[in-house]
Structures are given as C-alpha cells and as structure tokens.
Amino acid sequence: MYLDNLSVINFKSLTQVEVQFDTKINCFVGNNGQGKTNLLDAIYYLSMCKSYISSTDSQVLKHGEDFFVLQGKYNRNNTEENIYCGLKKGEGKVFKRNGKEYERLADHIGFLPVVMVSPIDGELVEGSGEQRRKYVNGVISQIDKVYLDEVIRYNRLLSQRNSLLKTYSKANFSYDLIEAIDIQLSEYAAVIHSKRKAFVEQLIGILQDYYNKVSGGQERVSIRYKSHLNDSSPDELFKNNIERDRVLQYTSVGIHRDDIVLLIDDYPIRTVGSQGQQKTFLIALKLAQFDFIAKVSGIKPILLLDDIFDKLDANRVHQLIDLVANDGFGQIFITDTNKHRLEEVLGKVSSGYRFFNVENGNFELVESK
Known part of the structure; x- marks a missing residue:
C-alpha cells in the first residue's frame, strides 16, 4: 500500500498543498515550524480520523479559517482508493471513501494502516498510564474492529x-x-x-x-x-x-x-x-508495531518518521535507514532539519526516493531517484 498524492487545505499551518510522492522513501527537509510535521500529521489523520499530535479537531484547523480539507489517493492491493476528509466549524467532520460517506468513523480505522514515530512518543516513557493505554488501543484497533x-x-x-x-x-x-x-x-x-x-x-x-x-x-x-x-x-x-x-x-x-x-x-x-x-x-517499539500490523493485516503500514534523528548517533541513524529501506517495509516519510545528514544517508540506499525542501508551508521537489 502507498499514498500516491495528497491535497491539503487549511490544515494547521498549511494553507494549500499538493504533493506527489514516491512509492518508497519521501524526505522533507527544512527548519522547524515550516510545515514538515503538519504534512505527516495530515497523512496520519487520513488513516486514523484524528491528529497524532493535537488533541481536538479545533486545534488542527488553520487559524482564522472555518474549514479544512484533506484528500489522498492511495494504491491499496493494486486498487485505487480515494479518501476525503472535510471539517467545517459547527458541522463536524465527514470521511468519504471513493465518494461514499462513512456512517461511523470507526469503520475506517485500520483500512489504511499507519505507524508514526515522533518526538512526542517520549510521553510513552515519561507520561501516565493513560498515554500507554492509548498507544495499545491505537495499535490493536487498526487490526481488530x-x-x-x-x-x-x-x-x-x-x-x-x-x-x-x-x-x-x-x-x-x-x-x-x-x-x-x-x-x-x-x-x-x-x-x-x-x-x-x-x-x-x-x-x-x-x-x-x-x-x-x-x-x-x-x-x-x-x-x-x-x-x-x-x-x-x-x-x-x-x-x-x-x-x-x-x-x-x-x-x-x-x-x-x-x-x-x-x-x-x-x-x-x-x-x-x-x-x-x-x-x-521507542523506535524499536514502533518498528515492532509495524511488523505486528503487517503480519496480521497482510498490508504494510505507511511509516512516518518525524524528526527522530536527534539524540541518535550517526551509526544508529544509518542502521535505522538501512533497516526501513529494505523490502520488509513499504512507503516511508521522513522529516529532518539537517539536509546534509539525510543526503548522506540516502546516498547509501538503493531504493527510490524523493527529496523535498520545505519553507513556509511550500514543498519543493529538489531531487528524485
């Protein structure tokens, strides 16, 4: 399974974005606050019907706007799937698959499995038991309705x-x-x-x-x-x-x-x-989660790696990229603030990739392999 392209309107800091992705590795580089994480969160939202980072839908709506729209075209088991999510203030959100609205959002969970690794995962270590229960519920819910x-x-x-x-x-x-x-x-x-x-x-x-x-x-x-x-x-x-x-x-x-x-x-x-x-x-835990979902569902989840290289030495960074770039994993999205680090790592992988510079919510494709 992979996400072919994504359209975003008024989601967090992103006013209007349309991006075409590689089926394997997609890298987004830019300074903090430019919109990299928000794009990954939009992908997560289309799978899980909620933000990975923000606790309420009102927090994902771009400031000063009264609606947001997310649209993604996926290839799932060689079948095109068009997923739409729209939210307007005071009217709630609507999820559609190929033009047909879901009666329950819960019916969509697990259709497009996803695993996200993010700096906020530190809450699994430092936070309360509620954080870890949410984690367990989120994983099992993707494979067991x-x-x-x-x-x-x-x-x-x-x-x-x-x-x-x-x-x-x-x-x-x-x-x-x-x-x-x-x-x-x-x-x-x-x-x-x-x-x-x-x-x-x-x-x-x-x-x-x-x-x-x-x-x-x-x-x-x-x-x-x-x-x-x-x-x-x-x-x-x-x-x-x-x-x-x-x-x-x-x-x-x-x-x-x-x-x-x-x-x-x-x-x-x-x-x-x-x-x-x-x-x-935490990275190993999420990769084990990926393996668990893939084996049970028969579908490789989309893997979102958001700014995870901080506090990892160069050897662990290379080990991680070598690991997820192999055929055991599917489509991967990576964000980082260090362009040279990602360029060095990608120079050693054999799979295809796309490299984007991100600035003020604009995503510019600068390299493709």
Whole structure:
C-alpha cells in the first residue's frame, strides 16, 4: 500500500498543498515550524480520523479559517482508493471513501494502516498510564474492529457507572443498577484484557530483534503488561471494590487502569535508560508495531518518521535507514532539519526516493531517484 498524492487545505499551518510522492522513501527537509510535521500529521489523520499530535479537531484547523480539507489517493492491493476528509466549524467532520460517506468513523480505522514515530512518543516513557493505554488501543484497533467496538462500549458504560457512584450519599443509590452495569462491563473487560495480553506477548518477541538491529547493543528490552485482571476476574474486582468505589466516587479497578511497563535489562527504562536508549527503545517499539500490523493485516503500514534523528548517533541513524529501506517495509516519510545528514544517508540506499525542501508551508521537489 502507498499514498500516491495528497491535497491539503487549511490544515494547521498549511494553507494549500499538493504533493506527489514516491512509492518508497519521501524526505522533507527544512527548519522547524515550516510545515514538515503538519504534512505527516495530515497523512496520519487520513488513516486514523484524528491528529497524532493535537488533541481536538479545533486545534488542527488553520487559524482564522472555518474549514479544512484533506484528500489522498492511495494504491491499496493494486486498487485505487480515494479518501476525503472535510471539517467545517459547527458541522463536524465527514470521511468519504471513493465518494461514499462513512456512517461511523470507526469503520475506517485500520483500512489504511499507519505507524508514526515522533518526538512526542517520549510521553510513552515519561507520561501516565493513560498515554500507554492509548498507544495499545491505537495499535490493536487498526487490526481488530471488534476490539475497538468493545473499548467504546466499555468506556460508555464506565462513564455511566461513575455517574452513579457520585450519588453514593443519596437515598436513591441503586446496587441493582450498578450490578447490571458490572455484568456488561465484565464481559467487555474480559475480551479487552485477553486481546491486550496477546498483543503484548507478540510484541515482546519482535521488540528485542529490532532494538538490536537499530542499536547494535547488548541490552535486553521487554514490555510487561500490568492489569488488575492478571490476578482476578472482572466481576470479582467490581464486586469486591464497590464500597471503596462509592467512597472515591469513581471506578478504581478495571482495564481502564491497565498499563505497560517498558523495560531495559529488567528495569523500567524511565528510571535507568539514557536519552539515546529511550529513543532507540521507542523506535524499536514502533518498528515492532509495524511488523505486528503487517503480519496480521497482510498490508504494510505507511511509516512516518518525524524528526527522530536527534539524540541518535550517526551509526544508529544509518542502521535505522538501512533497516526501513529494505523490502520488509513499504512507503516511508521522513522529516529532518539537517539536509546534509539525510543526503548522506540516502546516498547509501538503493531504493527510490524523493527529496523535498520545505519553507513556509511550500514543498519543493529538489531531487528524485
């Protein structure tokens, strides 16, 4: 699968952009704030129906404008696919595939798999468990629509349960209603837990290999899945904690409290890993994610590498580019502020590429191979 061309109007800093891409490697070079990352985020948006970087749609709308439009022409399994996304203030967003509007945005997730590596991935190391749960949900949702539906239903019921718990001091508090919700929550939680556990187990087997290929180091890396359901059934958890939850006024146990621990030499990388080790770990994690999605879906995701070379030594940069330029990967988009670094790296790859200079939201093709 590859993205043939992209049209962008009023997306973040990009007023109007049209770019034709190489089927393999596409490089964008320019100073910070010129629009490189925004273009990659637009590609991510067309796959995932949301921004990788901005938390709300209002933040991706160019300042002073009341609409944005993204259009991409893809080749997926040798079939042309035209994807349209438009958003107008006060009217919500519309996604279309080949002119037909999706009834649910969730139905589009996974159709055009994508993996993005970005400086904000540091939140997977430094941030809360919520960041890591979002990561796990985002990966599994691209290859399992049942999982995505279960998470949506679980979160909806969880919100209802928390609203009921806030009435703990009132006479009309209903244990029967809580119990009815817990029965459904337990069903969804069991499915979600099982699929998260299977995902982490598969990722562990790939992660070490990619870490070694990028770093050439000897550290052992892994992931540990933390969940209340590892040691107890969901129905027991909810039942045993109902009084505590009434006091707290929220649901204190369940898969919404899950986390993954990122480990290097059996210690949390957050506390013992250097900046270089943490960045290498995150890159290896995303490449393992790519491998996982490709094997399950049968489609190689588009790989977006946004400004990832900082804090990597020259050897690791070369190792990474050599790795992703081979036939095991598909179409790749790379941004960097250092033109000479990318030129040197690309000079050693045999695959085709396009090289763009980016300035004030303008993308100029300067080299093609």
